[in-house]
Amino acid sequence: MKIMFKKHGVSPAVAKRGTPRVRFTGLSAGYPGRTVLHQLDVEIPALAITALVGPNGSGKSTLLGVLAGVIRPTSGELRHVGNRPPAFVPQRGAVGDALPLTVRQTVEMGRWGARGPWRRLTRQDHATVDTAMERLGITDLATRQLGELSGGQRQRALIAQGLAQESDLLLLDEPTTGLDAEARDRIAALLTDLVADGVTVVQATHDLEAARSADICLLLSDGRLAEQGDPERLLTPSTLARTWQPA
């Protein structure tokens, strides 16, 4: 099993549109005693939005975990092209409601990877945090406790934390689930803007509109890649019935 990241400061090989930002070959991964992903051969295109779709339990979050580097593959090869670690925005439900953090502190945590948790943030870090909060429309929530926010507001705080990491690879686990139409549209527009700014976006989603508006769709089934390609071609009525059936 091989995982290759291009290192900081070493001939920055930044992915270009049309080239893969991440490539897996024969990749298997899962949890202790349980293989979830089986022999995936996948290319995640740079400077595009990739939607991971598939029924509950098909392995979307596990694949995001592998991309984020928090789940190690058990076999196969995973190659990143790019010189910054990915930013991972977990599912809203995966983040404790009782964490005694304000929105601003939550977003500031996005700078820890660059600065470390105990080092003071620089003026530039604070400016990055301000911009991330502005882009998500949560500046006026800065001093509110995370636990007292609505689901949609908390989701936006988590995405802002991801943006504050200034990665060129943003991984999101169901970023629009449970949000109203306006919030979903806002996030969709943001993701498109991020791609224009040089970010590669991968989102696991059960949101049909989000999947349709992606550049490419990877359809997982039982931890295997069932299909990949243009969402309009892939999201046929039978796929929709299978993937978007009520839980």
Ligand SMILES: Nc1ncnc2c1ncn2[C@@H]1O[C@H](COP(=O)(O)OP(=O)(O)OP(=O)(O)O)[C@@H](O)[C@H]1O
């Ligand atoms: N921490 C874990 N330990 C053991 N098995 C796990 C763990 N997390 C997930 N699984 C199992 O891995 C499989 C894939 O789960 P995963 O969360 O990746 O699917 P998913 O496609 O994201 O599902 P959903 O659409 O419900 O979010 C499931 O069978 C699940 O039970």
